[in-house]
Amino acid sequence: MRRKNVVLIDEENKRLFVREMDCFALRMQAEGWSVHVVGELRLMTGTVVRCSPPFGKGGRYYTAAHCVMDSPPFFADCNGRDYPVIKRGNVVEKSNLVPYGWWCWFQDCVNKYDYAVIDVGNKGDPPQLVLSLGSADGHLAGYAPVPDYKDNPIGRQVTYTSYDYFDLALKKITTKIIGRGRAWATGPNNQLYQFEVYYAYDPEQILAKPGYSGSNVYVL
Secondary structure, eight states: OOOTTEEEEETTTTEEEESSOOHHHHHHHHTTOEEEEOOOEEETTSSSSOOOOOEEETTEEEEOGGGGOSSSOEEEEOTTOSSOEEEEOOEEEEOOOOBOSGGGGTSOOEEOOOOEEESOOEESOOOSEEEEEEETTSOEEEEEEOTTOOSOOTTSEEEEEEEETTTTEEEEEEEEOOEEEEEEEEOGGGOEEEEEEEEEEOTTSOOOOTTOTTOEEEEO
């Protein structure tokens, strides 16, 4: 079970991401771990309506599963526009997210996917990953793979286009996947979810903000 202050742990690379420094974080740092204070980790929806544009073709357009918790789902249509128009779609398939709680003593609550396919969206190639979660400071982002992606993106650059609902502008982001870890993120209705995600961390760049959820991530 997790320590409440820990938001992501990568045991292979000995990296620890926390809300704030505490005795456990200091002890891990003394033992040679790289410790980073990033604040709370959240699913990057802003609201369930406001997620970034889905891409795909042939009636299969990708977003995050937590972006379609309302029915029918909303999505950002940006075809031929400088800003997206919020429209409705229908869910074709999605991963079922398991919330985190006491029942995780008795069942596996690790969500390895956070993807959904809807029947409308923007024309483009299907992604390899989907942006799922991010830290309060915006410098840590977690990406869940789509089921068809079987490669290892660690050490490779990725790029994605997100819609910034604060700046009212599309943002193209390029960063590097540096590891895979266990993450705990707060979602709609302040429910906690446990994920296994690939992640990027860049103190010099904003990688995730509310509304970036569902961003289609392409491995370069």
